[in-house]
Amino acid sequence: MESSFLLDQLPKETWFGSDLYNWDGFRYRSHHLSAAMAASSYFKANDSDVFLASSMKTGTTWLKALIPTIMNPDVRITNDDGDDDDDDPLLKHHPNVLMPSLEVQLFMANPNPDLSGMSSPRLFRTHVPFPMLPESVKNSACKIVYITREPKDTFMSLWHFMNSAITARGIDPWPIDEAFGSFCRGIHAFGPFHDHVLGYWKESRKRPEKIHFMRYEDMKKEPREELQKLACFLGKPFERDEDVDKVLWRCSLERLKNLEVNRHGVDPSLGIGYEHYFRRGIVGDWKSYFTDEMQQKLDLITAMKFEGSGLGFGH
Numbered sequence: 001m002e003s004s005f006l007l008d009q010l011p012k013e014t015w016f017g018s019d020l021y022n023w024d025g026f027r028y029r030s031h032h033l034s035a036a037m038a039a040s041s042y043f044k045a046n047d048s049d050v051f052l053a054s055s056m057k058t059g060t061t062w063l064k065a066l067i068p069t070i071m072n073p074d075v076r077i078t079n080d081d082g083d084d085d086d087d088d089p090l091l092k093h094h095p096n097v098l099m100p101s102l103e104v105q106l107f108m109a110n111p112n113p114d115l116s117g118m119s120s121p122r123l124f125r126t127h128v129p130f131p132m133l134p135e136s137v138k139n140s141a142c143k144i145v146y147i148t149r150e151p152k153d154t155f156m157s158l159w160h161f162m163n164s165a166i167t168a169r170g171i172d173p174w175p176i177d178e179a180f181g182s183f184c185r186g187i188h189a190f191g192p193f194h195d196h197v198l199g200y201w202k203e204s205r206k207r208p209e210k211i212h213f214m215r216y217e218d219m220k221k222e223p224r225e226e227l228q229k230l231a232c233f234l235g236k237p238f239e240r241d242e243d244v245d246k247v248l249w250r251c252s253l254e255r256l257k258n259l260e261v262n263r264h265g266v267d268p269s270l271g272i273g274y275e276h277y278f279r280r281g282i283v284g285d286w287k288s289y290f291t292d293e294m295q296q297k298l299d300l301i302t303a304m305k306f307e308g309s310g311l312g313f314g315h
């Protein structure tokens with residue numbers, strides 16, 4: 001993208017102290033937009049690729065750990081002696097490293113990076129909305145896993161995370177009422193949230209073999225069933241319950257947040273500690289922060305946006 005020229009033409013708003021640009025109805029930081037456009041031009045999907053797509057703070061990190069673990073023959077099956085931890089890449093790497101992001105990692109520094117060194121199957125993640133995906137991702141046989149979360153909890157998680165990111169740069173935290181108003185108007189990175197979810201939801205209904213649609217709340221409620229469904233979608237079903245349980249343990253919030261790499265490592269993209277990716281991970285966290293008015297407002301927006309789509313968060 002001729003970035004500065006194009007950016008000057010786009011409507012923009014301020015969000016957590018940074019500019020967000022409106023491109024085709026969705027909001028982006030400038031560097032994410034140019035990287036997403038570069039990916040859209042140059043990325044060529046392989047049929048064996050697996051993509052993890054999500055709006056921010058919907059449980060992506062959980063899936064960033066689960067998908068590579070399901071796909072990894074060294075750790076998806078429990079050895080007879082049960083001692084296979086040394087082979088677990090999660091011990092040394094934050095999940096971001098195991099599923100690199102198109103727009104935050106791969107295409108930001110270089111608009112046409114050489115990905116030929118990646119081993120197959122290649123695992124990627126992205127926050128871009130469905131219409132912005134590279135055409136070859138939409139049209140090849142590669143698989144897409146989409147994770148979403150109840151909007152009130154998503155907002156709370158986003159508010160905590162973004163305030164951690166900006167306070168680390170010496171910027172004052174953004175008050176919750178201002179951030180909430182912005183979220184309700186769809187003004188947040190990769191937002192509007194509801195449009196993002198609907199784009200992938202509708203496509204997953206048309207092509208369930210292509211897009212596997214998941215909800216954070218379902219994973220919390222029935223992790224074994226959800227993990228087995230995900231593994232089947234990825235063509236890697238589990239034969240033994242103990243392997244399912246081991247993978248769930250490997251990727252659990254409790255384990256990951258206590259690993260040395262995640263307690264002390266720093267995210268090079270954001271300059272904040274990896275610890276901020278692991279917070280409480282509970283369903284209904286919004287209840288500790290929302291007023292009745294906030295709850296009614298966001299529930300109403302959700303009901304109106306999702307009406308007739310068959311999608312809901314009935315938990």
Ligand code: A3P
Nearest residue numbers: 057058059060061062157252253278279280281
């Ligand atoms: P909370 O902020 O509500 O605690 P994302 O990974 O998309 O950025 O989403 C972050 C949310 O997922 C955070 O929610 C975080 O605590 C939670 N999370 C991160 N790793 C998790 C895991 N392994 N299991 C369950 N939840 C996890």
